[in-house]
Amino acid sequence: xxxxxxxxxxxxxxxxxxxxxxxxxxxxxxxxxxxxxxxxxxxxxxxxxxxxxxxxxxxxxxxxxxxxxxxxxxxxxxxxxxxxxxxxxxxxxxxxxxxxxxxxxxxxxxxxxxxxxxxxxxxxxxxxxxxxxxxxxxxxxxxxxxxxxxxxxxxxxxxxxxxxxxxxxxxxxxxxxxxxxxxxxxxxxxxxxxxxxxxxxxxxxxxxxxxxxxxxxxxxxxxxxxxxxxxxxxxxxxxxxxxxxxxxxxxxxxxxxxxxxxxxxxxxxxxxxxxxxxxxxxxxxxxxxxxxxxxxxxxxxxxxxxxxxxxxxxxxxxxxxxxxxxxxxxxx
Numbered sequence: 001x002x003x004x005x006x007x008x009x010x011x012x013x014x015x016x017x018x019x020x021x022x023x024x025x026x027x028x029x030x031x032x033x034x035x036x037x038x039x040x041x042x043x044x045x046x047x048x049x050x051x052x053x054x055x056x057x058x059x060x061x062x063x064x065x066x067x068x069x070x071x072x073x074x075x076x077x078x079x080x081x082x083x084x085x086x087x088x089x090x091x092x093x094x095x096x097x098x099x100x101x102x103x104x105x106x107x108x109x110x111x112x113x114x115x116x117x118x119x120x121x122x123x124x125x126x127x128x129x130x131x132x133x134x135x136x137x138x139x140x141x142x143x144x145x146x147x148x149x150x151x152x153x154x155x156x157x158x159x160x161x162x163x164x165x166x167x168x169x170x171x172x173x174x175x176x177x178x179x180x181x182x183x184x185x186x187x188x189x190x191x192x193x194x195x196x197x198x199x200x201x202x203x204x205x206x207x208x209x210x211x212x213x214x215x216x217x218x219x220x221x222x223x224x225x226x227x228x229x230x231x232x233x234x235x236x237x238x239x240x241x242x243x244x245x246x247x248x249x250x251x252x253x254x255x256x257x258x259x260x261x262x263x264x265x266x267x268x269x270x271x272x273x274x275x276x277x278x279x280x281x282x283x284x285x286x287x288x289x290x291x292x293x294x295x296x297x298x299x300x301x302x303x304x305x306x307x308x309x310x311x312x313x314x315x316x317x318x319x320x321x322x323x324x325x326x327x328x329x330x331x332x
Contacts, residue, residue, distance in 0.1 A: 001319060193324035193325075198256045
């Protein structure tokens with residue numbers, strides 16, 4: 001399994017090195033650390049972390065018989081990287097690791113990839129047209145449709161819109177977008193072992209619009225999309241429900257997954273319920289990709305105090321998804 005190191009100015013390298021030393025990780029998979037080897041080794045020395053891992057080429061990965069960690073070196077970063085400092089250099093290093101990981105998964109040298117956090121401003125400084133991992137990986141994999149979904153124990157939350165302003169997110173809630181997201185989520189959750197997912201859709205407005213008193217999007221866009229998915233695709237989906245109580249209902253086991261209309265509507269309850277344990281899973285890719293539920297934490301980078309818990313969870317969930325995947329559902 002590939003594990004990309006994220007933005008090297010943040011906590012990514014630290015939590016990756018701590019995670020691959022974890023006993024549960026080592027017993028579950030053979031880790032392939034993807035990133036700039038010299039920068040990794042430098043940070044490991046300064047933080048007192050193990051990093052005496054050999055470098056491996058793509059050919060080595062294909063023929064490897066050992067489960068010991070290896071480093072797939074994406075090359076030198078060029079200019080020095082400073083902890084906690086935003087830079088194009090760090091952004092380019094993060095992009096190189098993502099691109100390498102996607103390529104290795106697509107040609108089946110790796111079975112999955114778990115990604116450490118990147119910084120969106122650093123990506124922009126590096127010239128990337130993508131605002132985040134999800135959009136970049138969808139492009140690299142040639143996927144026209146993808147969804148950001150968070151696994152928090154038995155609760156799954158997928159986002160109908162992601163890295164856009166709230167004003168733009170509201171405009172983007174159309175019948176077509178909602179229906180296509182539900183169909184994709186149903187297919188992908190079946191791919192990963194849920195035989196018949198129970199999906200609930202959150203309303204966009206307070207009280208899910210209260211029959212038009214607080215907004216018309218529910219009646220005009222969301223409810224018709226739900227009806228289409230039930231009637232035409234035989235999907236077990238219901239709603240729209242008031243978001244202020246829906247997540248509690250799902251956490252108690254009433255639903256398998258929730259469709260959230262915008263980023264913070266979905267992420268606030270996920271992080272309240274399971275911060276440090278939730279895992280970001282990109283649905284709709286021909287590869288398996290998971291990620292942490294937090295950012296680069298520039299404020300503590302280089303101090304050696306970063307918690308690798310979410311990185312460990314992301315790695316272990318990726319390994320589980322590899323085992324659970326039903327290959328007849330999606331061609332790998």
